[in-house]
Amino acid sequence: MERLPGFRDFYPEPLPSADAWSCDARQYIFDKWRTIAKRYAFREYDGPPLEPLELYTLKSGEEIVGQLYNFADKGERQVAMRPEMTPTLARMVSATERQYKKPIKWFAVPQLFRYERQQKGRLREHFQFNCDIFGEADVSADAELIALLIDSLRAFGLTENDFVIRLSSRNAWQDFYKQRITGEQPDAAQREYQFFQIIDKLEREKPEESEKKLAALGFSLKEVNDFIQSGAPTTELDSILKNLAARGLTEFVKIDYQVIRGLAYYTGVVFEAFDKKGDFRAIAGGGRYNNLVKLISGGKADLPALGFGMGDVVLLELLKARGLLPKFDAQIDFFCMIEDETLRAETLRLIQELRVQGNIVEYSLTPAKSDKQFKRAMELNAIHTMKLERGPTGALVGRLKNLKTREEKTIQSPEGLSGLN
Amino acid sequence: MERLPGFRDFYPEPLPSADAWSCDARQYIFDKWRTIAKRYAFREYDGPPLEPLELYTLKSGEEIVGQLYNFADKGERQVAMRPEMTPTLARMVSATERQYKKPIKWFAVPQLFRYERQQKGRLREHFQFNCDIFGEADVSADAELIALLIDSLRAFGLTENDFVIRLSSRNAWQDFYKQRITGEQPDAAQREYQFFQIIDKLEREKPEESEKKLAALGFSLKEVNDFIQSGAPTTELDSILKNLAARGLTEFVKIDYQVIRGLAYYTGVVFEAFDKKGDFRAIAGGGRYNNLVKLISGGKADLPALGFGMGDVVLLELLKARGLLPKFDAQIDFFCMIEDETLRAETLRLIQELRVQGNIVEYSLTPAKSDKQFKRAMELNAIHTMKLERGPTGALVGRLKNLKTREEKTIQSPEGLSGLN
Numbered sequence: 038m039e040r041l042p043g044f045r046d047f048y049p050e051p052l053p054s055a056d057a058w059s060c061d062a063r064q065y066i067f068d069k070w071r072t073i074a075k076r077y078a079f080r081e082y083d084g085p086p087l088e089p090l091e092l093y094t095l096k097s098g099e100e101i102v103g104q105l106y107n108f109a110d111k112g113e114r115q116v117a118m119r120p121e122m123t124p125t126l127a128r129m130v131s132a133t134e135r136q137y138k139k140p141i142k143w144f145a146v147p148q149l150f151r152y153e154r155q156q157k158g159r160l161r162e163h164f165q166f167n168c169d170i171f172g173e174a175d176v177s178a179d180a181e182l183i184a185l186l187i188d189s190l191r192a193f194g195l196t197e198n199d200f201v202i203r204l205s206s207r208n209a210w211q212d213f214y215k216q217r218i219t220g221e222q223p224d225a226a227q228r229e230y231q232f233f234q235i236i237d238k239l240e241r242e243k244p245e246e247s248e249k250k251l252a253a254l255g256f257s258l259k260e261v262n263d264f265i266q267s268g269a270p271t272t273e274l275d276s277i278l279k280n281l282a283a284r285g286l287t288e289f290v291k292i293d294y295q296v297i298r299g300l301a302y303y304t305g306v307v308f309e310a311f312d313k314k315g316d317f318r319a320i321a322g323g324g325r326y327n328n329l330v331k332l333i334s335g336g337k338a339d340l341p342a343l344g345f346g347m348g349d350v351v352l353l354e355l356l357k358a359r360g361l362l363p364k365f366d367a368q369i370d371f372f373c374m375i376e377d378e379t380l381r382a383e384t385l386r387l388i389q390e391l392r393v394q395g396n397i398v399e400y401s402l403t404p405a406k407s408d409k410q411f412k413r414a415m416e417l418n419a420i421h422t423m424k425l426e427r428g429p430t431g432a433l434v435g436r437l438k439n440l441k442t443r444e445e446k447t448i449q450s451p452e453g454l455s456g457l458n
Numbered sequence: 459m460e461r462l463p464g465f466r467d468f469y470p471e472p473l474p475s476a477d478a479w480s481c482d483a484r485q486y487i488f489d490k491w492r493t494i495a496k497r498y499a500f501r502e503y504d505g506p507p508l509e510p511l512e513l514y515t516l517k518s519g520e521e522i523v524g525q526l527y528n529f530a531d532k533g534e535r536q537v538a539m540r541p542e543m544t545p546t547l548a549r550m551v552s553a554t555e556r557q558y559k560k561p562i563k564w565f566a567v568p569q570l571f572r573y574e575r576q577q578k579g580r581l582r583e584h585f586q587f588n589c590d591i592f593g594e595a596d597v598s599a600d601a602e603l604i605a606l607l608i609d610s611l612r613a614f615g616l617t618e619n620d621f622v623i624r625l626s627s628r629n630a631w632q633d634f635y636k637q638r639i640t641g642e643q644p645d646a647a648q649r650e651y652q653f654f655q656i657i658d659k660l661e662r663e664k665p666e667e668s669e670k671k672l673a674a675l676g677f678s679l680k681e682v683n684d685f686i687q688s689g690a691p692t693t694e695l696d697s698i699l700k701n702l703a704a705r706g707l708t709e710f711v712k713i714d715y716q717v718i719r720g721l722a723y724y725t726g727v728v729f730e731a732f733d734k735k736g737d738f739r740a741i742a743g744g745g746r747y748n749n750l751v752k753l754i755s756g757g758k759a760d761l762p763a764l765g766f767g768m769g770d771v772v773l774l775e776l777l778k779a780r781g782l783l784p785k786f787d788a789q790i791d792f793f794c795m796i797e798d799e800t801l802r803a804e805t806l807r808l809i810q811e812l813r814v815q816g817n818i819v820e821y822s823l824t825p826a827k828s829d830k831q832f833k834r835a836m837e838l839n840a841i842h843t844m845k846l847e848r849g850p851t852g853a854l855v856g857r858l859k860n861l862k863t864r865e866e867k868t869i870q871s872p873e874g875l876s877g878l879n
Contacts, residue, residue, distance in 0.1 A: 040505070081485060082470055084468070085583070087527075106508075133469065162507075178823050181823060286810070399499035403598055416559070417499075
């Protein structure tokens with residue numbers, strides 16, 4: 038029986054095949070994410086992997102349904118497996134924000150799902166590191182969030198030579214748009230949205246195509262490109278750059294107005310993290326979404342908000358390509374060898390004590406030849422082997438060998454045996 | 459907008475309401491589970507939360523569908539959100555077992571789902587700690603697994619006064635059954651299965667009911683109760699008890715033939731963990747299932763197997779009832795106060811350095827009165843406050859206060875500021 042297309046099994050290392058996904062690498066990534074978010078005093082939350090379909094159509098319109106893993110449940114409810122975390126988060130925050138001191142700084146590591154029929158071979162799930170701040174309109178919050186993003190990537194050994202945060206602003210583009218389009222238009226909001234979509238696709242689309250589409254809205258590609266190339270920071274972007282400079286993070290960020298983020302709900306500063314060689318899709322992306330809490334709560338709550346998401350798939354590819362993944366093994370502290378089966382019970386007692394002390398301990402569950410046990414200890418990359426023997430007086434002695442330094446040690450008393458570490 | 463019935467939001471502490479679920483408590487439980495499994499040299503794996511429906515009907519029959527969160531996806535595939543981990547695990551192991559040394563010792567912490575229409579107010583998801591061993595038929599594996607279960611519970615501060623593992627054996631009941639039912643019966647397998655079901659329900663059902671049902675199969679309630687009360691260990695159970703005794707774990711386990719586990723696929727030793735006061739449902743349960751890999755793989759693989767599952771919900775209730783949950787807060791190492799706004803940039807630099815050193819650091823994103831900042835540091839239960847000042851010569855000095863010991867310290871040089879810990 039096969040797993041469903043687009044889903045992943047995660048195996049312990051050493052991996053059974055070259056294309057298998059590593060659970061060790063996954064947990065390594067999750068641990069780093071959690072560690073760095075906590076240093077920034079972000080707190081962990083989670084929500085259901087299944088939500089009412091309406092939560093997503095409310096935010097993104099009916100057209101999102103084509104990309105969702107949605108269905109009717111046995112109670113005839115229209116539901117969807119979560120494609121992103123922000124709507125769940127906005128729901129959770131708007132229901133409880135009065136109980137929390139502001140700013141609210143939260144993170145999560147959810148598994149997310151999408152179902153696009155046409156894209157065979159593409160993953161239908163991934164994990165995403167989500168960090169968000171609620172209740173702070175000042176750009177100091179944007180800077181704090183971007184610093185967290187930078188440090189999350191540095192935690193894996195990535196440097197300013199590996200990645201850059203491309204920083205932009207919806208407000209800058211809005212000003213650009215409004216300076217040129219004056220007077221009332223019946224479909225103003227929709228035209229502005231179309232304009233943002235063209236900017237978002239600029240890098241991927243042929244210049245002639247962009248030129249044509251921009252012209253239909255009353256713009257030339259040249260004036261758009263001139264604005265991008267000027268790269269002059271707005272007041273708020275300048276403030277963020279200064280804040281990051283104070284932290285010594287200048288090398289990790291640059292203004293780039295080509296970034297605008299496709300999603301309609303962003304309201305201010307937006308940013309994306311890219312590898313510097315340009316080998317991969319965006320590593321992470323985020324920005325301000327000051328209107329979403331009001332929308333999701335039906336007006337009951339209203340809080341400025343911002344956040345970013347970083348997926349596990351592109352990050353893992355990048356870490357592999359840059360040789361930054363550590364070797365994952367069982368990290369065995371002690372492999373307890375049983376050469377004399379009459380000492381199995383005493384060895385089990387020792388194993389128990391070593392484990393209670395916090396050590397990772399392995400041994401052969403059934404009788405096996407000494408050289409086979411030793412070979413297994415080597416395969417597992419164990420730090421020590423340990424074995425019990427009866428000394429000449431009948432007292433137990435422990436023989437400890439450090440497989441890294443080759444150092445050997447004899448432990449005489451049972452008290453000494455339990456004091457090992 | 460509300461979340462779906464039966465699903466949980468997990469919030470950071472302090473919780474917004476008395477009935478909210480704590481993400482901190484959840485992660486505390488997950489961390490302990492992972493730590494103890496690793497000490498036993500178990501390795502982590504995971505599979506998809508969504509699987510082909512057939513994976514479950516193959517193992518448990520069509521009647522399982524009534525309890526599943528199942529649907530047809532957009533590709534017309536019959537799929538189900540995983541109700542248990544064992545079928546996924548058996549699929550993963552049978553596809554790759556030749557690449558792994560035996561015994562395979564794996565664990566996972568999956569979220570599991572069920573959908574029973576009638577049970578309103580009941581949870582439709584929970585998390586479960588799953589530990590399994592493949593490729594070892596000897597009862598030493600059963601003992602290793604039970605020891606792991608015991609230590610997983612002890613890791614939370616639970617003692618032999620709080621819980622006990624009730625140990626039983628399908629084989630013992632099979633022998634009991636076969637000694638009394640001799641000769642060929644046309645529906646022998648089904649009758650034996652019915653017998654196991656009656657034993658499984660013995661504790662919850664009225665004696666008259668059990669008596670009647672047993673009589674229909676040719677048994678008396680008395681002989682069944684006599685067998686249970688005798689509690690005489692079989693050879694394999696005796697061997698497990700001796701193994702656990704060697705580890706000093708005798709107090710945590712007792713023979714109890716009332717335990718038989720409802721699921722049809724168990725083949726040997728079975729066990730359940732219960733709180734000793736009898737206030738809660740089973741904390742954990744497991745046993746041998748030597749035929750499942752063969753069944754799931756369609757005969758391509760065949761490995762003896764055993765495992766247990768422990769849910770997060772009953773465990774959390776038990777830990778709460780016994781007062782064993784720690785206080786969860788943000789564990790702030792340094793709250794950096796900014797009293798002189800001209801020193802904000804320098805303070806941001808200090809914050810960055812403290813975080814790079816591994817500290818959890820919080821501060822006020824925007825200007826705030828000194829007493830308000832200090833109050834926030836106290837609310838967050840921060841260990842230290844730290845603030846920068848200009849000394850008489852214009853040099854920066856750091857004022858460090860330990861909020862626990864009230865000790866204050868002045869750090870004179872910029873080098874000293876970055877050497878804090």
